[in-house]
C-alpha cells in the first residue's frame with residue numbers, strides 16, 4: 001500500500017516535471033531563445049542606498065517570477081574574488097558573488113521546472129576562470145550550468161533544458177572565453193542590447209546599441225533595457241541614479257509601448273525585459289503578453305521593504321519622500337567624495 005502510493009506519487013512527480021515550464025505548459029516546446037524573461041537590472045542592489053535598483057532580495061525576485069539576473073562583477077578592497085557592487089563598493093556592496101550564486105543554486109534545487117539566466121557586467125575585468133572560481137564556491141550550482149556550443153544559435157527547448165537539469169544559462173559581457181570556461185558564454189555573441197542610458201521614458205528605443213554592428217543580429221536574442229536614470233549635479237560632475245519614483249510609469253504603459261514597439265521594429269519579442277523596481281507597474285502583465293500566455297494575478301507587495309525609500313499614495317507625502325531621497329543621495333555622494341579625496 002505504502003509502496004504503491006509512493007510509486008504513484010513518483011509517477012505524478014515525473015508527469016508534473018513536464019506540465020509547465022517557467023510557469024506555463026505552452027512554453028515547454030518553445031526554444032530558449034523564443035521565450036521572454038523578466039530580468040532585473042542590478043539584481044543584487046536591493047539594499048537601501050542611492051544606488052538601489054530593486055526592492056526585494058534575489059530569492060524573492062525568483063519567487064515572484066524574475067528569470068533573468070543582471071549582476072556586476074567589481075573588485076573590492078576587502079575581497080580578492082568577485083564582489084557584487086553598484087559601480088563602486090562604497091556606493092552599494094552586496095558582498096561576494098558566491099553568496100548570491102548560492103541563493104540561486106538553492107532556488108533552482110527547489111524549483112525543478114524553471115530556467116534562469118545570469119548576465120555579468122564585468123566591470124572589474126575579471127577573467128572567466130575567476131568567475132568560475134566564484135561559482136565553484138556556491139554549493140551545488142555547477143550541476144545546473146548549461147553549455148551552448150560556441151557560435152551556435154540553435155537553442156534547446158525549455159522542456160529539454162528542464163529534463164537535462166541544465167537550466168542555468170550564463171553570459172558575460174567582457175572576457176568570456178568558452179575554450180577555458182565553456183558554460184560562461186560571451187554575451188555579445190548571442191545577445192544584443194537596446195540603449196540603456198535613458199533619462200526619460202520618451203527615449204526608450206529599440207536600436208541595436210551593444211555590440212555595435214553585430215554580424216548576425218537576426219539570430220541573436222536581445223535585451224530590451226527599460227529603466228531610466230535621474231541625474232544629480234554635484235559640482236561639475238553629473239551622477240546618474242535609479243528612479244524609484246518613476247517606476248510606476250516606467251514599468252507600466254511606457255513598458256508595454258516599448259515592448260510592443262521593439263517587437264515590431266525587431267520582428268520578435270524581446271528575450272530579456274530588463275527593469276528596475278520590478279514590483280511597481282505592470283511588469284508581469286507585459287511579460288505574459290510577450291510570451292502569449294494568460295496573466296494570473298499575483299501580489300508583489302511583500303510588506304515593509306516594498307515601501308523602502310517610498311511613501312504612500314498622497315502626492316504630498318510622496319514629494320517629501322522624493323526630496324528625502326535626493327538629500328540622502330547628495331549626502332552619500334559627498335561622503336564618497338570625502339572618502340576618495342582623503
Ligand SMILES: *[C@@H]1O[C@H](CO)[C@@H](O)[C@H](O)[C@H]1NC(C)=O
Pocket residue numbers: 076078079083093094095096
Ligand atoms: C566587504 O566589506 C563590505 C562592507 O563592510 C561588506 O558589505 C562585504 O560583505 C564584504 N565582502 C566580503 C566578501 O566579505
Ligand SMILES: *[C@@H]1O[C@H](CO)[C@@H](O)[C@H](O)[C@H]1NC(C)=O
Pocket residue numbers: 125126127175
Ligand atoms: C582586461 O583583461 C584582459 C584579459 O585578461 C586583458 O587582456 C586586458 O588588458 C584587460 N583590460 C584592462 C582595461 O585592464
Ligand SMILES: *[C@@H]1O[C@H](CO)[C@@H](O)[C@H](O)[C@H]1NC(C)=O
Pocket residue numbers: 148149152153154155156
Ligand atoms: C547547436 O546546438 C543545438 C542545441 O544545443 C544542438 O542540437 C545542435 O546539434 C548544435 N549544432 C551544432 C552544429 O553544433
Ligand SMILES: *[C@@H]1O[C@H](CO)[C@@H](O)[C@H](O)[C@H]1NC(C)=O
Pocket residue numbers: 199200201202246
Ligand atoms: C519626460 O518627457 C516628457 C515630454 O518631454 C515630459 O512631459 C515629462 O515630464 C518627462 N518626464 C520626466 C520624468 O522628466
Ligand SMILES: *[C@@H]1O[C@H](CO)[C@@H](O)[C@H](O)[C@H]1NC(C)=O
Pocket residue numbers: 204205206207257258261262265
Ligand atoms: C520605436 O523604436 C524606434 C527605434 O528605436 C524609435 O525610432 C521610435 O521612436 C519608437 N517608437 C515609439 C512609438 O516609441
Ligand SMILES: *[C@@H]1O[C@H](CO)[C@@H](O)[C@H](O)[C@H]1NC(C)=O
Pocket residue numbers: 244245246248280281310311312313318
Ligand atoms: C505605485 O502604484 C501602486 C499601486 O497603485 C501604489 O500603491 C504605489 O504607492 C505607487 N508607488 C509609487 C512610488 O508611486
Ligand SMILES: *[C@@H]1O[C@H](CO)[C@@H](O)[C@H](O)[C@H]1NC(C)=O
Pocket residue numbers: 292
Ligand atoms: C497565442 O496562443 C494561442 C493559444 O493560447 C494560439 O492560438 C495563438 O496562435 C498564439 N499566438 C502566437 C502569436 O503565437
